[in-house]
Amino acid sequence: MSEHPDVRYLRALCAGERELIEEIYRLHSGHIRQWVLRNNGDAEDAKDLFNEAILAIYDQYCGSDFVLTRSFGALLAAICRNQWFSQLRKKNTEQQVRSAEALRYTEEQEDADLLVLAEEAQAQRRRRECMERTFQQLTERCREVLALLDGRGMPGEEVARQLGISDRNAVYVRAHECRRRWRQLFSNQCNP
Amino acid sequence: MKEEEDKLLDDYLAGLLSDEERQAVETRLQTDEAFAAELALRREMQAFLRQRERRTALAADLARLGDAHFSTTRSEAGIRRLPLWRRPLMVAAASVAVLAVVITVLSLLLRPNLYEQYAQHPLLSLTEMSGQGPDLSRIEQDFNSGDYQAAETGLERYLTQHPEDQMARLYLGIALLELDRYAEAADLFTAIQGSGSDLADTAVWYLALTYVKQKDRETARRYLQQIPAGSEWYEKAQRLLARL
Numbered sequence: 001m002s003e004h005p006d007v008r009y010l011r012a013l014c015a016g017e018r019e020l021i022e023e024i025y026r027l028h029s030g031h032i033r034q035w036v037l038r039n040n041g042d043a044e045d046a047k048d049l050f051n052e053a054i055l056a057i058y059d060q061y062c063g064s065d066f067v068l069t070r071s072f073g074a075l076l077a078a079i080c081r082n083q084w085f086s087q088l089r090k091k092n093t094e095q096q097v098r099s100a101e102a103l104r105y106t107e108e109q110e111d112a113d114l115l116v117l118a119e120e121a122q123a124q125r126r127r128r129e130c131m132e133r134t135f136q137q138l139t140e141r142c143r144e145v146l147a148l149l150d151g152r153g154m155p156g157e158e159v160a161r162q163l164g165i166s167d168r169n170a171v172y173v174r175a176h177e178c179r180r181r182w183r184q185l186f187s188n189q190c191n192p
Numbered sequence: 193m194k195e196e197e198d199k200l201l202d203d204y205l206a207g208l209l210s211d212e213e214r215q216a217v218e219t220r221l222q223t224d225e226a227f228a229a230e231l232a233l234r235r236e237m238q239a240f241l242r243q244r245e246r247r248t249a250l251a252a253d254l255a256r257l258g259d260a261h262f263s264t265t266r267s268e269a270g271i272r273r274l275p276l277w278r279r280p281l282m283v284a285a286a287s288v289a290v291l292a293v294v295i296t297v298l299s300l301l302l303r304p305n306l307y308e309q310y311a312q313h314p315l316l317s318l319t320e321m322s323g324q325g326p327d328l329s330r331i332e333q334d335f336n337s338g339d340y341q342a343a344e345t346g347l348e349r350y351l352t353q354h355p356e357d358q359m360a361r362l363y364l365g366i367a368l369l370e371l372d373r374y375a376e377a378a379d380l381f382t383a384i385q386g387s388g389s390d391l392a393d394t395a396v397w398y399l400a401l402t403y404v405k406q407k408d409r410e411t412a413r414r415y416l417q418q419i420p421a422g423s424e425w426y427e428k429a430q431r432l433l434a435r436l
């Protein structure tokens with residue numbers, strides 16, 4: 001299937017281009033807001049949902065070889081719907097969930113592929129949140145070493161100089177211990 | 193996973209293995225699923241760290257956009273009728289609000305803002321670290337919120353300690369451009385263009401904007417024409433060329 005012209009919005013999001021990111025808000029915020037208002041939410045819920053859906057798209061697709069074959073708006077709406085139904089299930093009464101589920105069934109019959117994409121994005125979002133949470137559980141020194149060495153790709157010698165560590169070998173040993181600890185935390189807390 | 197295997201994978205990703213050791217790891221990855229899954233998790237964590245700073249800046253920007261695009265509708269879920277005695281006050285307040293909107297729209301319509309339409313700068317994301325030297329988070333915040341004077345000061349200070357950071361140099365140029373210090377901005381962009389770095393096309397785009405802002409359309413056009421078809425700036429450059 002060929003790439004949808006809306007791929008420019010996805011690329012803009014990945015590159016942090018404000019002009020087109022703002023266009024995403026201009027084009028789609030009204031529709032999502034109306035949809036949330038019709039489904040037991042308010043404008044504040046709609047804003048949070050919209051922002052989180054954009055971040056979910058960023059987390060799931062930026063840096064991957066994903067090919068966008070549907071409109072950006074359809075993908076965004078599917079992710080918002082999926083996320084909203086999950087939230088309703090957590091916080092609302094049985095009646096609201098039942099009516100939301102009935103609506104979900106009707107809307108999702110229209111496009112099963114989009115539902116799959118939305119669920120994948122939501123799963124990735126949960127995984128990313130857990131990765132952040134476990135990263136925050138590392139010591140401050142560990143976070144500094146990994147942010148410079150792995151995050152910024154800084155050479156070991158430079159990391160040693162900036163953080164006052166004796167030499168690059170000591171940096172690598174420290175980084176290795178930190179990564180190991182992080183993976184343990186992640187495996188214990190984040191795997192389904 | 194054994195300690196030595198654990199270290200082996202870390203060293204593999206960091207490029208610290210000899211050719212022979214690297215080849216042995218790659219052969220094992222073909223057949224050992226658990227070993228391959230361990231490597232995939234390490235890659236995911238590394239990618240997470242690489243994206244983390246940029247994502248934090250993006251989330252802050254999205255929050256601002258969300259406020260701007262959803263703010264007028266916040267009270268929709270809880271609309272209440274006002275008592276009669278308060279309505280004249282609301283009418284007066286509404287009139288002031290309408291007047292403010294009219295003034296804003298008129299000022300937008302009257303402003304020759306070709307530069308502003310295209311000067312949508314990518315978010316600055318230097319680092320979240322602020323333990324030593326200048327507070328980099330502060331510089332990011334100043335730049336991303338449009339306080340270019342403060343960002344310029346911070347970036348100048350940062351560059352005295354990290355003169356090799358071309359990205360910071362580019363953003364310093366953008367800050368100078370926003371402050372109408374055209375010659376200094378153009379010097380920085382020209383130096384980046386000539387450095388052969390990955391940012392060369394971006395520097396040419398900003399050179400073009402430097403002249404758009406000064407209403408020198410001919411020079412701007414010449415720079416825009418230098419941006420090659422494969423560049424990430426090509427589409428924008430073509431759109432701007434069509435308007436010059």
